[in-house]
Amino acid sequence: MSMAGNLRKVGNLRKVGGLRRVARVAQFVRKHSRVDLSHPARSPLGSAVVKCVTYRGGVRQEDGRDLVEEVERVRKSGDGFVWLGLHEPTEQEFAGIADLFDLHPLAVEDAVHAHQRPKVERYDETLFAVFKTVCYVEHAELTATSEVVDTGEIMVFVGKEFVITVRHGRHGSLGPLREELESAPEQLAKGPAAVLHALADHVVDDYLVVTDAVQADIDQVEMDVFSKDGERADPGRIYQLKRELLELKRAVVPLGRPLQILATQPMQAVAPEIQAYFRDVDDHLKRVTEQVASFDELLNSILQAHLAQVTVAQNEDMRKITAWAAVIAVPTMICGLYGMNFDYMPELRWKYGYGLVIGVIATICFSLYRGFRRNGWL
Incomplete structure:
Protein backbone atom coordinates (compact mmCIF):
# COMPACT_ATOMS: atom_id res chain seq x y z
CA MET A 1 0.00 0.00 0.00
CA SER A 2 1.38 3.48 -0.91
CA MET A 3 2.12 6.18 1.64
CA ALA A 4 -0.67 8.34 0.19
CA GLY A 5 -3.09 5.44 0.56
CA ASN A 6 -2.04 5.03 4.18
CA LEU A 7 -2.64 8.68 4.89
CA ARG A 8 -6.10 8.61 3.28
CA LYS A 9 -6.92 5.54 5.36
CA VAL A 10 -5.81 7.29 8.54
CA GLY A 11 -7.91 10.33 7.65
CA ASN A 12 -11.00 8.17 7.21
CA LEU A 13 -10.39 6.21 10.40
CA ARG A 14 -10.26 9.36 12.47
CA LYS A 15 -13.99 9.65 11.91
CA VAL A 16 -14.62 6.35 13.69
CA GLY A 17 -15.98 6.96 17.18
CA GLY A 18 -14.19 3.99 18.76
CA LEU A 19 -10.86 5.12 17.36
CA ARG A 20 -11.36 8.63 18.70
CA ARG A 21 -11.90 7.19 22.15
CA VAL A 22 -8.66 5.19 21.83
CA ALA A 23 -6.82 8.33 20.71
CA ARG A 24 -8.13 10.36 23.68
CA VAL A 25 -7.11 7.64 26.12
CA ALA A 26 -3.65 7.35 24.54
CA GLN A 27 -3.19 11.12 24.82
CA PHE A 28 -4.19 11.02 28.49
CA VAL A 29 -1.75 8.21 29.19
CA ARG A 30 1.12 10.10 27.53
CA LYS A 31 0.52 13.04 29.84
CA HIS A 32 0.82 10.68 32.82
CA SER A 33 3.73 8.66 31.47
CA ARG A 34 5.39 7.93 34.81
CA VAL A 35 2.34 6.33 36.39
CA ASP A 36 2.85 2.67 37.37
CA LEU A 37 0.22 0.78 35.45
CA SER A 38 1.02 -2.77 36.54
CA HIS A 39 -1.87 -5.11 37.24
CA PRO A 40 -4.65 -4.39 37.26
CA ALA A 41 -3.03 -2.73 34.25
CA ARG A 42 -5.90 -0.55 33.18
CA SER A 43 -5.49 3.14 32.64
CA PRO A 44 -7.31 5.56 34.99
CA LEU A 45 -10.01 5.93 32.32
CA GLY A 46 -10.73 2.19 32.33
CA SER A 47 -9.36 1.64 28.82
CA ALA A 48 -7.11 -1.21 27.73
CA VAL A 49 -4.49 1.31 26.57
CA VAL A 50 -1.65 1.35 29.08
CA LYS A 51 0.97 3.39 27.21
CA CYS A 52 1.42 5.01 23.80
CA VAL A 53 4.82 6.52 22.99
CA THR A 54 6.58 7.62 19.81
CA TYR A 55 10.33 7.07 19.35
CA ARG A 56 12.60 8.78 16.85
CA GLY A 57 16.25 7.90 16.61
CA GLY A 58 15.77 5.81 19.75
CA VAL A 59 14.62 8.87 21.72
CA ARG A 60 11.21 9.13 23.32
CA GLN A 61 9.03 11.95 22.01
CA GLU A 62 6.84 13.95 24.39
CA ASP A 63 4.73 16.09 22.07
CA GLY A 64 1.24 15.33 23.42
CA ARG A 65 -0.28 14.26 20.07
CA ASP A 66 -3.01 11.64 20.00
CA LEU A 67 -2.56 8.16 18.56
CA VAL A 68 -3.89 8.87 15.06
CA GLU A 69 -1.80 12.02 14.70
CA GLU A 70 1.31 10.21 15.86
CA VAL A 71 0.81 7.40 13.35
CA GLU A 72 0.15 9.90 10.58
CA ARG A 73 3.25 11.87 11.46
CA VAL A 74 5.48 8.77 11.57
CA ARG A 75 4.15 7.56 8.21
CA LYS A 76 4.73 10.95 6.62
CA SER A 77 8.26 11.32 7.88
CA GLY A 78 9.24 7.66 7.55
CA ASP A 79 11.25 8.11 10.74
CA GLY A 80 10.66 6.42 14.08
CA PHE A 81 7.83 4.20 15.29
CA VAL A 82 4.91 4.11 17.70
CA TRP A 83 4.86 1.70 20.64
CA LEU A 84 1.32 1.04 21.85
CA GLY A 85 0.82 -1.07 24.97
CA LEU A 86 -2.50 -2.67 25.91
CA HIS A 87 -3.74 -4.95 28.66
CA GLU A 88 -6.52 -7.47 28.03
CA PRO A 89 -8.44 -5.38 25.45
CA THR A 90 -11.95 -6.24 24.41
CA GLU A 91 -12.98 -6.69 20.79
CA GLN A 92 -14.59 -3.23 20.80
CA GLU A 93 -11.49 -1.59 22.26
CA PHE A 94 -9.20 -3.28 19.75
CA ALA A 95 -11.35 -2.77 16.65
CA GLY A 96 -10.25 0.79 15.92
CA ILE A 97 -6.59 -0.02 16.53
CA ALA A 98 -6.79 -3.02 14.19
CA ASP A 99 -8.22 -0.81 11.44
CA LEU A 100 -5.64 1.90 11.98
CA PHE A 101 -2.67 -0.46 11.70
CA ASP A 102 -4.29 -2.81 9.15
CA LEU A 103 -3.89 -5.90 11.36
CA HIS A 104 -4.99 -9.30 10.13
CA PRO A 105 -8.32 -10.50 11.62
CA LEU A 106 -6.90 -13.88 12.66
CA ALA A 107 -4.06 -12.23 14.59
CA VAL A 108 -6.51 -9.78 16.17
CA GLU A 109 -8.71 -12.66 17.32
CA ASP A 110 -5.72 -14.41 18.91
CA ALA A 111 -4.64 -11.20 20.63
CA VAL A 112 -8.07 -10.54 22.12
CA HIS A 113 -8.98 -14.03 23.27
CA ALA A 114 -5.48 -15.19 24.34
CA HIS A 115 -4.78 -18.80 25.47
CA GLN A 116 -2.43 -19.32 22.52
CA ARG A 117 0.71 -21.39 22.14
CA PRO A 118 3.97 -19.49 21.61
CA LYS A 119 4.30 -18.84 17.89
CA VAL A 120 5.44 -16.44 15.15
CA GLU A 121 3.27 -15.67 12.12
CA ARG A 122 3.73 -13.30 9.17
CA TYR A 123 0.86 -11.36 7.64
CA ASP A 124 2.16 -9.33 4.69
CA GLU A 125 4.50 -6.76 6.24
CA THR A 126 3.28 -7.37 9.81
CA LEU A 127 4.82 -9.88 12.18
CA PHE A 128 2.71 -11.40 14.96
CA ALA A 129 4.38 -13.18 17.88
CA VAL A 130 3.00 -14.84 21.00
CA PHE A 131 5.05 -15.35 24.17
CA LYS A 132 4.04 -17.16 27.34
CA THR A 133 5.09 -15.27 30.46
CA VAL A 134 5.74 -17.06 33.76
CA CYS A 135 5.99 -15.86 37.34
CA ALA A 144 -0.09 -30.37 48.07
CA THR A 145 -2.19 -27.41 46.91
CA SER A 146 0.44 -24.67 46.60
CA GLU A 147 0.52 -22.63 43.39
CA VAL A 148 4.13 -22.45 42.24
CA VAL A 149 3.99 -21.07 38.68
CA ASP A 150 1.60 -18.47 37.30
CA THR A 151 1.44 -17.94 33.54
CA GLY A 152 0.28 -15.14 31.26
CA GLU A 153 0.72 -14.08 27.65
CA ILE A 154 2.20 -11.25 25.61
CA MET A 155 1.16 -10.79 22.00
CA VAL A 156 3.29 -8.53 19.81
CA PHE A 157 2.45 -6.92 16.48
CA VAL A 158 5.53 -5.60 14.69
CA GLY A 159 5.27 -3.42 11.62
CA LYS A 160 7.45 -0.96 9.79
CA GLU A 161 6.39 1.99 11.94
CA PHE A 162 4.71 0.44 14.99
CA VAL A 163 4.91 -2.06 17.82
CA ILE A 164 1.72 -3.15 19.60
CA THR A 165 2.03 -5.23 22.75
CA VAL A 166 -1.05 -6.93 24.19
CA ARG A 167 -0.61 -8.38 27.65
CA HIS A 168 -2.82 -10.95 29.38
CA GLY A 169 -2.41 -12.03 32.99
CA ARG A 170 -1.71 -10.63 36.43
CA HIS A 171 2.03 -10.18 35.96
CA GLY A 172 4.59 -9.31 33.29
CA SER A 173 4.34 -5.53 33.37
CA LEU A 174 6.42 -4.04 30.55
CA GLY A 175 7.06 -0.70 32.26
CA PRO A 176 10.54 -1.64 33.52
CA LEU A 177 11.44 -3.07 30.11
CA ARG A 178 10.37 0.14 28.38
CA GLU A 179 12.49 2.21 30.74
CA GLU A 180 15.47 -0.08 30.18
CA LEU A 181 15.17 0.30 26.43
CA GLU A 182 14.83 4.06 26.71
CA SER A 183 18.11 4.13 28.61
CA ALA A 184 19.78 2.53 25.54
CA PRO A 185 18.63 4.73 22.61
CA GLU A 186 21.21 3.22 20.26
CA GLN A 187 19.43 -0.14 20.54
CA LEU A 188 15.96 1.39 20.36
CA ALA A 189 16.99 3.28 17.23
CA LYS A 190 17.17 -0.06 15.37
CA GLY A 191 13.40 0.00 15.15
CA PRO A 192 10.43 -2.14 16.17
CA ALA A 193 12.43 -5.37 15.78
CA ALA A 194 14.66 -4.23 18.65
CA VAL A 195 11.58 -4.02 20.87
CA LEU A 196 10.56 -7.52 19.79
CA HIS A 197 14.00 -8.84 20.71
CA ALA A 198 13.90 -7.08 24.07
CA LEU A 199 10.51 -8.63 24.81
CA ALA A 200 11.72 -12.13 23.90
CA ASP A 201 14.86 -11.67 25.98
CA HIS A 202 12.79 -10.36 28.91
CA VAL A 203 10.44 -13.36 28.78
CA VAL A 204 13.27 -15.90 28.62
CA ASP A 205 15.12 -14.18 31.47
CA ASP A 206 11.99 -14.61 33.58
CA TYR A 207 12.07 -18.30 32.69
CA LEU A 208 15.57 -18.51 34.17
CA VAL A 209 14.45 -16.81 37.39
CA VAL A 210 11.47 -19.15 37.76
CA THR A 211 13.51 -22.30 37.10
CA ASP A 212 16.01 -21.27 39.80
CA ALA A 213 13.14 -20.80 42.27
CA VAL A 214 11.57 -24.14 41.32
CA GLN A 215 14.98 -25.75 41.80
CA ALA A 216 14.92 -24.60 45.43
CA ASP A 217 11.49 -26.21 45.95
CA ILE A 218 12.68 -29.47 44.40
CA ASP A 219 15.79 -29.45 46.62
CA GLN A 220 13.61 -29.01 49.69
CA VAL A 221 11.32 -31.89 48.70
CA GLU A 222 14.35 -34.06 47.99
CA MET A 223 15.81 -33.31 51.45
CA ASP A 224 12.49 -34.17 53.11
CA VAL A 225 12.15 -37.46 51.22
CA PHE A 226 15.67 -38.63 52.10
CA SER A 227 15.51 -37.48 55.71
CA LYS A 228 15.23 -39.87 58.68
CA ASP A 229 11.42 -39.96 58.47
CA GLY A 230 11.29 -39.63 54.69
CA GLU A 231 8.64 -42.31 54.31
CA ARG A 232 6.22 -39.99 56.12
CA ALA A 233 6.72 -37.15 53.60
CA ASP A 234 3.59 -36.02 51.80
CA PRO A 235 3.66 -37.39 48.22
CA GLY A 236 1.05 -34.78 47.28
CA ARG A 237 3.79 -32.13 47.28
CA ILE A 238 5.73 -34.07 44.66
CA TYR A 239 2.66 -34.44 42.46
CA GLN A 240 1.90 -30.73 42.87
CA LEU A 241 5.42 -29.80 41.79
CA LYS A 242 5.06 -32.06 38.75
CA ARG A 243 1.79 -30.34 37.81
CA GLU A 244 3.31 -26.88 38.17
CA LEU A 245 6.39 -28.01 36.24
CA LEU A 246 4.11 -29.17 33.44
CA GLU A 247 2.61 -25.68 33.24
CA LEU A 248 6.11 -24.22 33.02
CA LYS A 249 7.01 -26.75 30.34
CA ARG A 250 4.01 -25.73 28.23
CA ALA A 251 5.27 -22.16 28.27
CA VAL A 252 8.95 -22.88 27.60
CA VAL A 253 9.21 -25.77 25.14
CA PRO A 254 6.90 -24.49 22.33
CA LEU A 255 8.85 -21.21 22.15
CA GLY A 256 11.90 -22.97 20.69
CA ARG A 257 10.60 -23.11 17.12
CA PRO A 258 9.43 -19.45 16.97
CA LEU A 259 12.81 -18.23 18.22
CA GLN A 260 14.59 -20.32 15.60
CA ILE A 261 12.40 -18.73 12.94
CA LEU A 262 13.22 -15.24 14.21
CA ALA A 263 16.92 -16.06 14.39
CA THR A 264 17.36 -17.78 11.01
CA GLN A 265 14.62 -17.04 8.49
CA PRO A 266 14.79 -13.73 6.58
CA MET A 267 11.80 -11.45 7.08
CA GLN A 268 11.02 -7.81 6.41
CA ALA A 269 10.14 -6.92 9.98
CA VAL A 270 13.44 -8.18 11.44
CA ALA A 271 16.75 -6.87 10.15
CA PRO A 272 19.69 -9.33 9.88
CA GLU A 273 21.61 -7.45 12.59
CA ILE A 274 18.70 -8.08 15.02
CA GLN A 275 18.53 -11.77 14.15
CA ALA A 276 21.94 -12.27 15.75
CA TYR A 277 20.42 -11.14 19.06
CA PHE A 278 17.61 -13.68 18.70
CA ARG A 279 20.20 -16.45 18.42
CA ASP A 280 21.48 -15.46 21.85
CA VAL A 281 17.95 -15.60 23.27
CA ASP A 282 17.49 -19.02 21.68
CA ASP A 283 20.62 -20.26 23.46
CA HIS A 284 19.20 -19.13 26.80
CA LEU A 285 15.90 -20.83 26.03
CA LYS A 286 17.67 -24.12 25.29
CA ARG A 287 19.27 -23.92 28.72
CA VAL A 288 15.87 -23.44 30.34
CA THR A 289 14.40 -26.31 28.32
CA GLU A 290 17.17 -28.62 29.49
CA GLN A 291 16.61 -27.56 33.09
CA VAL A 292 12.88 -28.23 32.89
CA ALA A 293 13.51 -31.67 31.39
CA SER A 294 16.02 -32.50 34.13
CA PHE A 295 13.55 -31.30 36.79
CA ASP A 296 10.92 -33.66 35.42
CA GLU A 297 13.30 -36.61 35.52
CA LEU A 298 14.49 -35.67 39.02
CA LEU A 299 10.93 -35.48 40.35
CA ASN A 300 10.19 -38.89 38.86
CA SER A 301 13.25 -40.27 40.65
CA ILE A 302 12.24 -38.61 43.92
CA LEU A 303 8.74 -40.02 43.65
CA GLN A 304 10.07 -43.52 42.94
CA ALA A 305 12.50 -43.24 45.86
CA HIS A 306 9.67 -42.15 48.16
CA LEU A 307 7.49 -45.08 47.08
CA ALA A 308 10.45 -47.43 47.67
CA GLN A 309 10.93 -45.98 51.15
CA VAL A 310 7.27 -46.52 51.95
CA THR A 311 7.52 -50.12 50.76
CA VAL A 312 10.64 -50.73 52.88
CA ALA A 313 8.95 -49.19 55.93
CA GLN A 314 5.91 -51.43 55.41
CA ASN A 315 8.18 -54.47 55.12
CA GLU A 316 9.88 -53.48 58.38
CA ASP A 317 6.53 -53.26 60.11
CA MET A 318 5.45 -56.62 58.72
CA ARG A 319 8.66 -58.28 59.96
CA LYS A 320 8.13 -56.94 63.46
CA ILE A 321 4.52 -58.08 63.46
CA THR A 322 5.55 -61.53 62.21
CA ALA A 323 8.30 -61.86 64.85
CA TRP A 324 5.98 -60.96 67.72
CA ALA A 325 3.32 -63.30 66.33
CA ALA A 326 5.89 -66.15 66.40
CA VAL A 327 6.81 -65.34 70.01
CA ILE A 328 3.15 -65.22 71.09
CA ALA A 329 2.38 -68.47 69.24
CA VAL A 330 4.52 -70.56 71.70
CA PRO A 331 2.51 -69.88 74.89
CA THR A 332 -0.69 -69.99 72.84
CA MET A 333 0.16 -73.46 71.59
CA ILE A 334 1.25 -74.89 74.97
CA CYS A 335 -1.66 -73.34 76.86
CA GLY A 336 -4.02 -74.60 74.21
CA LEU A 337 -2.56 -78.10 74.55
CA TYR A 338 -3.09 -78.23 78.30
CA GLY A 339 -6.51 -76.74 77.96
CA MET A 340 -7.86 -79.91 76.35
CA ASN A 341 -10.35 -81.84 78.53
CA PHE A 342 -8.65 -85.26 78.68
CA ASP A 343 -8.62 -87.23 81.93
CA TYR A 344 -5.17 -88.71 81.41
CA MET A 345 -2.44 -86.16 80.44
CA PRO A 346 1.23 -86.02 81.58
CA GLU A 347 2.07 -83.71 84.49
CA LEU A 348 -1.57 -82.91 85.29
CA ARG A 349 -1.21 -84.33 88.80
CA TRP A 350 2.49 -83.46 89.18
CA LYS A 351 3.40 -81.07 91.98
CA TYR A 352 5.93 -79.09 89.86
CA GLY A 353 4.10 -79.33 86.52
CA TYR A 354 2.84 -75.70 86.45
CA GLY A 355 6.26 -74.22 87.16
CA LEU A 356 7.87 -76.46 84.58
CA VAL A 357 5.43 -75.41 81.85
CA ILE A 358 5.87 -71.71 82.67
CA GLY A 359 9.64 -72.16 82.55
CA VAL A 360 9.51 -73.92 79.21
CA ILE A 361 7.28 -71.18 77.75
CA ALA A 362 9.59 -68.41 79.04
CA THR A 363 12.72 -70.16 77.73
CA ILE A 364 11.31 -70.71 74.24
CA CYS A 365 9.91 -67.15 74.00
CA PHE A 366 13.21 -65.61 75.15
CA SER A 367 15.14 -67.70 72.64
CA LEU A 368 12.86 -66.60 69.81
CA TYR A 369 13.06 -62.93 70.88
CA ARG A 370 16.84 -63.07 71.04
CA GLY A 371 17.09 -64.70 67.63
CA PHE A 372 14.76 -62.15 65.99
CA ARG A 373 16.61 -59.31 67.70
CA ARG A 374 19.96 -60.58 66.47
CA ASN A 375 18.63 -60.71 62.87
CA GLY A 376 17.19 -57.19 63.04
CA TRP A 377 13.55 -58.15 62.99
CA LEU A 378 12.86 -56.60 66.39
Missing part, protein backbone atom coordinates in the same frame (compact mmCIF):
# COMPACT_ATOMS: atom_id res chain seq x y z
CA TYR A 136 7.06 -17.71 40.48
CA VAL A 137 4.41 -17.60 43.21
CA GLU A 138 6.00 -17.10 46.61
CA HIS A 139 4.82 -19.42 49.40
CA ALA A 140 5.87 -19.87 53.01
CA GLU A 141 5.66 -23.67 52.75
CA LEU A 142 5.12 -25.98 49.82
CA THR A 143 1.94 -28.01 50.24
